[in-house]
Amino acid sequence: MAFLDDAFTKRLWGSVLNSVKRLLIEWFPAILMFIGVLVIWQLAVSTLGIREYLLPSPGSVVDAMLSSEIPWGKHILVTGTAILGAFLIAAVGGILLGTLTAWSNMVGRALMPFLVFVNTLPKVAVAPLFLLWFGYGIFPNMLIGALIGFFPVVINTAVGLSQIDDEMLDLGRVFNAPKWKVFAKIRIPNAYPYILSALKVTATAAVVGAIVGEFVASQSGLGYVIITSQSSLNTPLAFGALVWISILGLALYGAVAALSRVLAPWAEGQEN
């Protein structure tokens, strides 16, 4: 093609190769680490003759993960729903409570000690109560995850909303802007980086909560798979469920990180 002259194609290829190279360099240490662990694991199992119920080889874990004997799809859906629900309840509830705290000093003073008290409760110990109140199912597991994950969101939202230049608030004062407008247009977007970094913590807390709930009582879900694998000494199955859990956790974390790049691109790179 005429417009694709030689120099242009060369430049295009150059930039493509450059970004591939950059990606490789950036990810190389992580990939090497993973491969290294897998190789050592496989070698240890085969040379030391470790029995499968103690430590299964990577190969048998993958086999278990893809085995058609286990309804993986159903378990993943159940646990995934619990994780997502826990995350959303914690995020929405935490942002609302944090905003209320920053909105009014009075509310903040009333609410904070109570929230701190709730946060000091060992959430795992509360799990049986939730089952008593709400019965078996996904909902109590969501609540446990939400309970573990919401506190950092409240704190970070409240702190983010009050960490603001006085001059930025003067912008609102000059025009007699109503309080809600200053919150909507200035304070809340300004707090995005704080809120999003708390949501990253919450993403992992939601996973913990959902699995704890399934440990305590459940009839499906990846936590249930781990519990049942114990009784039959099917360790490859337990490993397989673990890997599926971490894949779900990574997906949620990745989604929050992507949201953070879209909503608060100016804060990217500051925390690294």
Added chain:
Amino acid sequence: MKNIIELDQVGMVYETGSGSVEALRDIRLTVREGEFISLVGPSGCGKSTLLRVTAGLRPMTSGSVVVDGVSVTKPIQKVGMVFQSAVLLKWRSILDNVLLPAELAGLNPRKYRDRARELLELVGLGDFTRKSPNELSGGMQQRAALCRALLLDPPLLLMDEPFGALDAMTRDDMNLELLRVWGETGGQEGRKTILFVTHSIPEAVFLADRVVVMSPRPGRIAEIVDVGLPRPRSMETRATPEFGQYTLDIYDTLTGGQAKSDETPRQAIA
């Protein structure tokens, strides 16, 4: 020309953990419409506080402030403010930042888009309307902040050390730019009234019709200097002996006469 600002015996005392601080005492100042006033003085002399009291952003504790015939008790919407840092909102484009005052004042921002573009064009940012603030240099950010202050066409512009954080060359450019924009928006008749706070004596003299010299603890007006330098002013203005004399006189007032080298009365050069 009618008076737009009348400050009468304005005083301000605020409480801190270790007692009360008198930030302003007995400030009397009358500003005519279209005047360019510089406020100069050392740190802690209350010049920024005076600016905020005039805008109704901080309450005074005694005296009275009247702007455009109305007694100021709460923020008046007749001012545009420019701060030392540009305080642009990082999540908005330059254009949307300039439109912020319309949104905050409850007006329809769509109706101000054309004006915002014209203002950005006027300060040479016509090609940067879609950019994000951190893609712009410090000087460009401050130009955008100036556009934001001018969006609703306020009669009064309050500038709190707007160029204090810029390097010397950019600062000189911005001084010329400000005088140009001041002259071009509103024309000879409807020029805006500007209160301009600065640390720099040369900057104060170069820009202003009158320089208000303040002294600290408590903040008082030490002297008001009429600057008789002809307009339009340019970089050559700074090379004239008159400019140097004004600068030196103000320096003398601020330091208590230590720098006085000769006794030339000001009348001789005015």
